[in-house]
Amino acid sequence: MKKSISIFSALILSFNLVVGSTVLSNADEKAELDSLKSKYIVLMDYNSGKILYEKNAEKKMYPASTTKIWTAFCALKKAKNLNEEIEITDMPEVEGSSMSLENGEKFTLLQLLQSLLVHSSNDVGYVLAKHYGNGDPKKFIDFMNEEASKYGAKNTHFNNPHGLPDTDHYTTAMDMTTLSRVAYSNETIKNIVAMKSVSFNANENSKFDRLLINSNKFLTSTMTMDYKGKNIPIKYDIVDGMKTGFTDDAGNCLVSTAEKNGVRLIGGIFFAPSGSLYHDSRTILDYGFDNYKTVKVLKKEDYKGEKKVNFAKPGTIKYTLANDYSVTTSKNESFSKKDYTKKYDFDKLNMPVKKGDIIGTLNVYNKGTLVSNIALVAENGSQTYFQYLLSFLPFGKDDKSSEQKEDNTSNQKEDKKESKKDSDAEAKKDDKKSKSESTASKLKSLPEKFTSEISNSFKGITSFFSEIKDFIVSIFNSNGLEEIEKNNLYKFLDKKIKSKIDFIPSKIIILGTPLLIILIILILIVSIIRDKIKRKFSSKKKRKSELSVEDITPIEEISPSEIKQDELKQKYNVKEIDNDDIENKDDNN
Structure with missing residues (x-):
């Protein structure tokens, strides 16, 4: 028993000496x-x-x-x-x-x-x-x-x-x-x-x-x-x-x-x-x-995922973690990865998204305290259906693509000039990296309020129609043109049109286009009503002519089912199609 107590005491003493010397050593180094x-x-x-x-x-x-x-x-x-x-x-x-x-x-x-x-x-x-x-x-x-x-x-x-x-x-x-x-x-x-x-x-x-x-x-x-x-x-x-x-x-x-x-x-x-x-x-x-x-x-290769986006083309954005997450800690300090938890945050997801854009963050917590935000980087592009449709308009296309083409062309010319120099390969590499670092901060072409409102799928669509409503209301406002020019939709259209068309004043296009659309809609409505009246009138005339004495068929010669069919044909103006017509129609499909 005494021997066991002696060994235990010796171990405790040794441990205290080691810990004491470590603390002293750290204190000495700090001093x-x-x-x-x-x-x-x-x-x-x-x-x-x-x-x-x-x-x-x-x-x-x-x-x-x-x-x-x-x-x-x-x-x-x-x-x-x-x-x-x-x-x-x-x-x-x-x-x-x-x-x-x-x-x-x-x-x-x-x-x-x-x-x-x-x-x-x-x-x-x-x-x-x-x-x-x-x-x-x-x-x-x-x-x-x-x-x-x-x-x-x-x-x-x-x-x-x-x-x-x-x-x-x-x-x-x-x-x-x-x-x-x-x-x-x-x-x-x-x-x-x-x-x-x-x-x-x-x-x-x-x-x-x-x-x-x-x-x-x-x-x-x-x-x-x-x-x-x-x-x-x-x-x-x-x-x-x-x-x-x-x-x-x-x-x-x-x-x-x-x-x-x-x-x-x-x-x-x-x-x-x-x-x-x-x-x-x-x-x-x-x-x-x-x-x-x-x-x-955290290793970045372990955190690849997909974010679904409603009303977007494509509807899924693949992403990856921008970098590993490492912790530097004292060599004497106990450390456990279990103390760390994580949570995805996609508040930075603004449409449209381009490859390389930051769409969110992975928030890292140590025992419940936020210690890091790591960027989630898009691996493919995506845009809302509205933005997709807007891209087809002559003033809705993004200027960035043409700017990028110009940059790429100038880069190629420069690269040819420098091709005989030893530093060219390194310069090209660095050039690509410096471009990728600046990708996430380039969305500056639209007015700030309008961009934020139409940026996200469904919310963007409803906001856009709200802007259209405000735009139309402002047309009938007592202040007239002044109110229209303050509207965010007007500002957006004005900027886009000026960047694309310089031979027609943007004001004429902005105010003229809605009037033209309204006129087309009115003509369409008038045409539909006119056709409807014409068809009804011609139908009555036809029915009246069919009831002449010469053309009446004796009732006993017509079966009830035939009467029904004739009534339906007349009511809905159905035209009979023979078998040859049906075959030709199938061939065209």
């Missing part, structure tokens, strides 16, 4: 992170966005050239083609790191993005802002701020596209790391930030050779640093991006991302003293990999 010299720090799990460590994360600071991550993302949102050529004109002098662009040179968007993110070229930032701001860099910067706000960066304001010193150009470590996570989801950016260098040879568009080396030393350095008592290389093989930055006001900055054992992390280090940037960045990344694991809760 080590707190003592890092960098002023602003965020460590984020890429898959879930979960914050694993933060220091002064919500305090205002300057982002320096990490700004260019968001500049690149917003340029890609505006662009239609990665191979689009951009000519350098009216180039001002831009201080700091530069690609040394000169007036008259031409580069593709892909080449400029490579220079922006690999070499941190300030002049490229200006060129992109001017080009995608339609000649005004300020318009593009406003777009950068609008997009940042959409993605939750509420404490950020960009005032230039490159991050040069400006008191009105600021963010927080939390916002900048969040925006970097969003930008990294773009395949073009993901590929570029992993490049160690990029070169451009002199040709008819480029005045001299350029070799640009990535400013991220995690990717390119041959130097060493002191790290936890050892002298190790700065270059870190698991790091595959993202972007550096430096100004006197911002200090040394680096947003870095790395993947290990299925875990991808993003670390944001800002205002690091000289010599601390790569030491602090590696410290937080290693802390994340040492203490956290990623578990895949």
Whole structure:
């Protein structure tokens, strides 16, 4: 008995020692992170966005050239083609790191993005802002701020596209790391930030050779640093991006991302003293990999389904989950997939639907608390019967198809020009992906109220007839034409007709067409009534003539059944058909 008690006590003691040492170890590691010299720090799990460590994360600071991550993302949102050529004109002098662009040179968007993110070229930032701001860099910067706000960066304001010193150009470590996570989801950016260098040879568009080396030393350095008592290389093989930055006001900055054992992390280090940037960045990344694991809760291939839509063609939309759902959790924390439940939400289903559109979300709950919304992506298109019929009208067709054809034609021309270049295959891939990412946000052609009202099957049909009723009522209103022009149906028709027909005023078509239809209906009604009267009159005349004395058949010669048949024939004006006629009719069918 004493022996058993001794063994049990030893086990408890051992367990306490292990748990105690683990807690102490975690506490020591946290204390080590707190003592890092960098002023602003965020460590984020890429898959879930979960914050694993933060220091002064919500305090205002300057982002320096990490700004260019968001500049690149917003340029890609505006662009239609990665191979689009951009000519350098009216180039001002831009201080700091530069690609040394000169007036008259031409580069593709892909080449400029490579220079922006690999070499941190300030002049490229200006060129992109001017080009995608339609000649005004300020318009593009406003777009950068609008997009940042959409993605939750509420404490950020960009005032230039490159991050040069400006008191009105600021963010927080939390916002900048969040925006970097969003930008990294773009395949073009993901590929570029992993490049160690990029070169451009002199040709008819480029005045001299350029070799640009990535400013991220995690990717390119041959130097060493002191790290936890050892002298190790700065270059870190698991790091595959993202972007550096430096100004006197911002200090040394680096947003870095790395993947290990299925875990991808993003670390944001800002205002690091000289010599601390790569030491602090590696410290937080290693802390994340040492203490956290990623578990895949939902696999997207397991969540393919069909959504039935009433009064639509086709009546079924196939969908798939946009991505897997993974959870990053402490290695010491117990984890069970049973804690997670899910619920489908199709509130985002707006007709018509095109392949690639988001039609809903799969809401994921952990113990009843909503933790994620994963997009459900359509694998085929569908439209309501009303939209299908509308597409046959000359002013009801969607402009998007013709725009897409133009884009495809221009893309093919560009691809032919670039076919001899090594980067063409990658450019085509990135171009397709950037197009697919912008598919879900293109339904802007109809007035907002009318689009929402007619978008969904039965509801759309009833709303449409309601609009027609309002339109007709407004015709007889005392205010006359003013009331008609305020009607949503009028606005919709006016916009559609103007986009298709320019030689006849849209007002004449809109007001003239209903009158013409009413006139046709009246003529049709008059014709039906006239035919009815004519037929009745001719029937009476015929019956009267048939009752003349000469034509009366003696009653005894006619059977009752024959009388009945004759009466029915006369009543319904039935014409007898002989057998030959029946055979001919069958042949025609």
